[in-house]
Amino acid sequence: MLFALFSLRRRWFSVLLIFTLWLICLIFISCNPTEFKTEAAQNVSQWVTSTIGDPKTFNYAFNQEYPHVFLFTSEGLTTLNGMTGKIEPALAESWEISDDKMRIVFTLREGLKWSDGEPLTTDDVIFTYQDIIFDPTIPTDWKDSLKIGLSGAFPNIRKIDTRQVEFILPEPFAPFLYTTTGGTASTVAILPKHVLAESLKSKDANGNFQFLSTWGTGADPSKIIVNGPYKIESYTPSQRVVFRRNPYYWRKDSQGNQLPYIERIVWQIIESTDTIVLQFRSRGLDTVTVSPENFSLLKKEENRGNFQIYNGGPSFSKTFISFNLNKGRRQNGQPVVDPTKSRWFNTLAFRRAVAHAIDRQAMLNNAFRGIGVLQNSPIDIQSPYYFPPEKGLKVYDYNPAKSKKLLLEAGFKYNDRNQLLDADGNRVRFSLTTNTENKTRVAMGAQIKQDLSKIGIQVDYNPIAFNTLTDKLSNTYDWECYLLSFTGGIEPHDGANVWLPDGGLHTFNQKPLAGQEPLIGREVTDWEEEIGRLYIKAAQEYDEEKRKEIYAQTQRLTQEYLPAIHLVNPLSLSAVRNRLQNVKFSALGSQSATLWNKYELKITD
Numbered sequence: 106m107l108f109a110l111f112s113l114r115r116r117w118f119s120v121l122l123i124f125t126l127w128l129i130c131l132i133f134i135s136c137n138p139t140e141f142k143t144e145a146a147q148n149v150s151q152w153v154t155s156t157i158g159d160p161k162t163f164n165y166a167f168n169q170e171y172p173h174v175f176l177f178t179s180e181g182l183t184t185l186n187g188m189t190g191k192i193e194p195a196l197a198e199s200w201e202i203s204d205d206k207m208r209i210v211f212t213l214r215e216g217l218k219w220s221d222g223e224p225l226t227t228d229d230v231i232f233t234y235q236d237i238i239f240d241p242t243i244p245t246d247w248k249d250s251l252k253i254g255l256s257g258a259f260p261n262i263r264k265i266d267t268r269q270v271e272f273i274l275p276e277p278f279a280p281f282l283y284t285t286t287g288g289t290a291s292t293v294a295i296l297p298k299h300v301l302a303e304s305l306k307s308k309d310a311n312g313n314f315q316f317l318s319t320w321g322t323g324a325d326p327s328k329i330i331v332n333g334p335y336k337i338e339s340y341t342p343s344q345r346v347v348f349r350r351n352p353y354y355w356r357k358d359s360q361g362n363q364l365p366y367i368e369r370i371v372w373q374i375i376e377s378t379d380t381i382v383l384q385f386r387s388r389g390l391d392t393v394t395v396s397p398e399n400f401s402l403l404k405k406e407e408n409r410g411n412f413q414i415y416n417g418g419p420s421f422s423k424t425f426i427s428f429n430l431n432k433g434r435r436q437n438g439q440p441v442v443d444p445t446k447s448r449w450f451n452t453l454a455f456r457r458a459v460a461h462a463i464d465r466q467a468m469l470n471n472a473f474r475g476i477g478v479l480q481n482s483p484i485d486i487q488s489p490y491y492f493p494p495e496k497g498l499k500v501y502d503y504n505p506a507k508s509k510k511l512l513l514e515a516g517f518k519y520n521d522r523n524q525l526l527d528a529d530g531n532r533v534r535f536s537l538t539t540n541t542e543n544k545t546r547v548a549m550g551a552q553i554k555q556d557l558s559k560i561g562i563q564v565d566y567n568p569i570a571f572n573t574l575t576d577k578l579s580n581t582y583d584w585e586c587y588l589l590s591f592t593g594g595i596e597p598h599d600g601a602n603v604w605l606p607d608g609g610l611h612t613f614n615q616k617p618l619a620g621q622e623p624l625i626g627r628e629v630t631d632w633e634e635e636i637g638r639l640y641i642k643a644a645q646e647y648d649e650e651k652r653k654e655i656y657a658q659t660q661r662l663t664q665e666y667l668p669a670i671h672l673v674n675p676l677s678l679s680a681v682r683n684r685l686q687n688v689k690f691s692a693l694g695s696q697s698a699t700l701w702n703k704y705e706l707k708i709t710d
Contacts (some may be wrong), residue, residue, distance in 0.1 A: 106248030127301035135388045145471060149368035150708040152685060154392045154699070155381050157542040158571040159342055159374055163329050165294050165319035166237055168247040168581060169610065171592045175350045176699045177370060179294035179330040181287030182211050182230070187694015187701030190595045192282055196225065196295060196332065196355070206277040208645060211285075213268045218353035219297050221570050222335040234296035236305055242314065244618035249602035250291040255641060279647050282596035289592070290610070291599045294427040297330045313620055334365040334704040346372040356704050365704040376570070385411065390701065391685050395441035396545050397474040403680050411684070418675035419478050419486040424546070424590040425669040426457060426537070426553065430614045433624030441582045441624065445531055450585075453513035455668040458508040460501035462560045463553055467503075469673050472548040482660045482673040483600060485593045487647075487692060492657040498662040508560045533565040539588035540571035549672065550588050578612045580621070587612075592696055597656050598644055604635045604659070606687045613668045619625030632666045684709055 116653050138593055154170055165175045184195040194200075199210040217225035224568045238247045239259045244571060251259055261273040274281065287294040304316040320329055326337040334356070335348035348370040373389075374382045378396060385393040386406065395403055404414060423504045426448040433510035440447065465479050481500050483490045493501045509519075514527040525533040531653040539546045554564040574631050577584045591610070593599055597625050602608040606629045614633065617623055636659050643655040663669065681700075686707040694701030 106595065116226055118580075126359065139698070151369045151371060152367050152391050152706065152708065153371045153373065153389065155373040155375050155384070155390055156335070157374075157378065157540075158670050160322055160340070160346065161572060161575070162320065163324055163326075163337065163340075164316075165296065165565070166243065166247060167317075169246060169290050170402045170575065171695065172699050174337065174346060174348075174372075174598070175294060175333070176288065177335040177703065178329075178333040178351075179287055180333050181292060181294045182213075182285040183282065183287075183593070185283075185286045185288065185693070185701075187691050188689050190693055191199075191210050192286060195287070197285075200282070202282075204260075204280075206555065207274045208283065209272045209274070211270050211272075211411050213270075214355055214526045215268065217332070217355055218349045219243075219299075219355055220331045221300075223297070223299050223330075224355055225297070227264045228267075229263055229295050231264055231295045231296045232302060233293065234260075236298075236302070237296065237316070239432060240305075242619050243316065243683040244609070244620055246290045246602045247293050248656055248691070249282050249463070249608045250280070250560075251293075252601075252641075254645065255638070257334035270345045276645060277647060279652065280596055280643055280644050282597065283596045289594065289599055290603055295332060297332075300328075300330045318621060336372060336438030338369070340505070343374055343376075345374055347467070348372065350358070350510075354704070358705070366707045367703075376542045377544065384548060385680065387496055388682075390432070391626040391682040392518060395680050397476040397675065398544055398548075399473065400474065400678065407680075410682075412682045413687070414680050414706075415690035415695070416545070417679075417695060420692050421485045421487065421593050421696060422590040423480055423483055423485065423593065423671055424588070424673055424675075425480075425483075425670075425671045426459075426586055426588045426611045427669045428535075428586050429582070429584055430630075430668065431627060435624065436622055438625075442585065445529075446535055446585060447536070449527065449533060452515055453666060453698065454511045455517075456475055456499065457561065457668065458511040458515075459557065460667055460670045461511070462508040462562075463501075463556050463670070464503040465672055468549055469553055472545055472552060473673055473675060477673045480671040481664060482671065483591075483593075483603070483663050483669060484597050484656060484660060485595070486674060488593070488595050488597065490595075490597045490653055490656040491654055492653075492660040495588070496657075499658055501664075501667075501670070505556075505559055512560070519561055524559050532563065533561065534565065535585045536565040536567060536586060537586045537588060538566075538574060538577075539568050540574050541568035542571055546588055546590075546678070579609075582615055594693065597659075598640065601640055601644075606633050617688060630666075633664055633668070636662050678688070 136186045153350055155323055160174050162168060163171055165179050168175060179197045182195060182197040183192050185194050196213055196217060198214045200209055200211045202209050213227060219225050237243050238245060253274060263271045265271055286292045304319045305314050307315045309315060326339055329337050334351055334354050336351045338347040339351035340346045350365055350368050354364060358364055384390050409412060429442050429614060430451055432447060434440050469475060469477055479496055481493060481498055492498050519525050520526055527533060537550055539550045550566050554566045555566050602610045609618060637656055638679045639659045643652050646652045646655060649655060681688055681694055686709050687700050687705050
């Protein structure tokens, strides 16, 4: 009897042990990208890549981040060839521009459909522009790229028939065609009228259109209708976004086969760049952005890991720090920035002193391991409109002695402990933040803290989550100095939302957008106004040499007044598994390892 009871207990223990091991295995599989890939890809071709944070919206009109889901799901009337930088047909098969450059007629492809099978026509084009972008109550950054001339007028748009649509510009506007390419926060993708029109007719309890809250990240993915190569199949917060091939996508290959070739894309959300590299090395990811700190490691593993590292040259991104120059007050009278610190930040000598105190060459050598170039401009180095130091652009070389001289001349002083004080005796101290997910930026911020301590400034350094940081920049304005990078492109007007004084990303002196609490007493400086005016003037000019000179003036001003202190520009490097075929890599088309020609990529196992 005792033996029988012991045997029974032992059998139950064995069953419990097996169940526990099975449960652990199940949990591991659900969290490990490699196992997810193995299970999911048994019957479908699949590309697994990653991003460092959750998407903030599934409504392209409100996008202000990069990378974003719309790189996979959305297209405009035209597109940008990632290798040549040339504008090519997309939803529109052709366009005609009048001799005076003020009338553009687009002809849509025949038989276009949305991902739900409904026809895509010029009604959707007019809806996107007239009802969304041109509506003053809709806070979309698309507005900034389409404001024409000093008056900020929008084009007139008219339907000719279901396939032809006409834009009439109030004056010549050189970037107009570029604005139709989709892909960034400033270039327009077409949205579906049959799904979204109703949300522009009804309002919420606060009197705002329902459209403002439509297609948030909590939306049912099956109800998000798109026109790009992929549609959103599922989204699991903090884990992944899964994209499924859009069966109604318009592209076909030369043999008439439906594109894209790859059935599914898994976008793993991994907040640590170290973990991303670990997952790539364990073959859980097919592509990864190669950062300076992991380049040497990955380069040694190319052959064994069956991947290739592509180098596109200087990336289309600008890393910088920026001070909050906003002098406005909230409706309750509270200033956006502490008045004492605001005086420091708005003192030009202070910003110049900070610029001279940062050892950018050491930053390039250490944080970037020499894999990058010094950046001195808000316009990308690979853009034809970039104005280099060799032609006269002001450069702030490392010179702490000059920093101290500038500060003393501006009325600051030092105590007996070499701490910097302002004229009223206040200790000069401010907070610096960046996104904690980016290891290189975290290292840059640590160096900036150390560098500024050498001229007596105390920096309270606090890296935070990317989405928390962008919320501070675009909603609460609760920040003093931040370190980030903005993506860009060949066309400088892509940055109009940054440099127009009322632009949606004019973060250093942000004007609240439609629907946000207005500020009292916000001031716009003369140099801000001038930069905005020059961006407008450059957009009016079709002569390329004259445009280059105008943008050179904007770069002289940004370096003179330092609304942003530019630091180091990394090289555009990505590791791509060899199983991914038809890769056409460039800095312009492959930012964040998203690969611009995803519709023609193939998987070969």
